[in-house]
Amino acid sequence: MAEDKNENLNPEQEINQEDTVENQVEETTAEDQDTDNVEEQETAEVSSNEEELGKVQQELGEMKDKYLRLYSEFENYRRRTSKEKLDLIKNANEELIKDVLTILDDFERAQKNTKTETEEGEKIMEGLDLIKSKLAKQLEGKGLKEIEDSTGKDFDMDIHEAITQIPAPSDDLKGKVVDVIEKGYTLNDKVIRYAKVVVGA
The missing domain is CATH 2.30.22.10 (Head domain of nucleotide exchange factor GrpE)
Incomplete structure (x- = not known):
């Protein structure tokens, strides 16, 4: 039946039919080429994206490393300054206490040289002991x-x-x-x- 139909076609219709077949073949070939081009582009894009991803991951690793180093340095700095502040507060009176130590030494020398044979000497010794012990307690309270x-x-x-x-x-x-x-x-x-x-x- 198909042959009968082709036989019934006039030459002009046959040419049109051949053109249509050729056009379809060309379109199919063009579509195949477009598909190949799209695949190549996608492959190139994937490769490019992988390279960019690798670079970004490397940069991220470097940034993390820098961050950890900076954080560690800052923590060390914070601890050191806190310790220095505490030491400064604890020993703020150091110079004053050093000066007072000479007075404490004078009390001890006075005690050694005070004669306790008389009643007056005993009273002086009691007074020296009292003042020295009060001064010593105050200084001990400051950490001496x-x-x-x-x-x-x-x-x-x-x-x-x-x-x-x-x-x-x-x-x-x-x-x-x-x-x-x-x-x-x-x-x-x-x-x-x-x-x-x-x-x-």
Whole structure:
């Protein structure tokens, strides 16, 4: 039947039909080419996007690293300044207390040299004891502590200042503290005056 239909077509219709078939073939070829072009473009875009993603991820990693370093530095700075502030507040009176220590020394010298044989001498000694103990309590309240008597103990550079060396009275006192000339003190565990000592040689 299809052949009969083609036979019934006039030459002009046959040419039109052939043109239509050729046009359809060309359109199909063009569509295939367009599809190929689109696929190539998509592949190129995917490749480009992957490169950009890689760059962005690398930049993000670098930024994270910088952020962590800055954060760490800031935390260290904050801790250090907080500690410095606390130390400053704790030891704000250091210079004043150092000056008051000389008065405390004077009280001790006065006590040693006051004669208690008379009633008047005893009253003076009581007054000196009372004033010295009040002053010492006030200073202790501010964090002042006396370095304990080191006589007979090893010389310690962290708390002692050797003012002289003498021949040791006995072999067991060699390199040890023989006498304490001036007491040492700490303020909030920081040495503000080293104990002046005589060391056995």
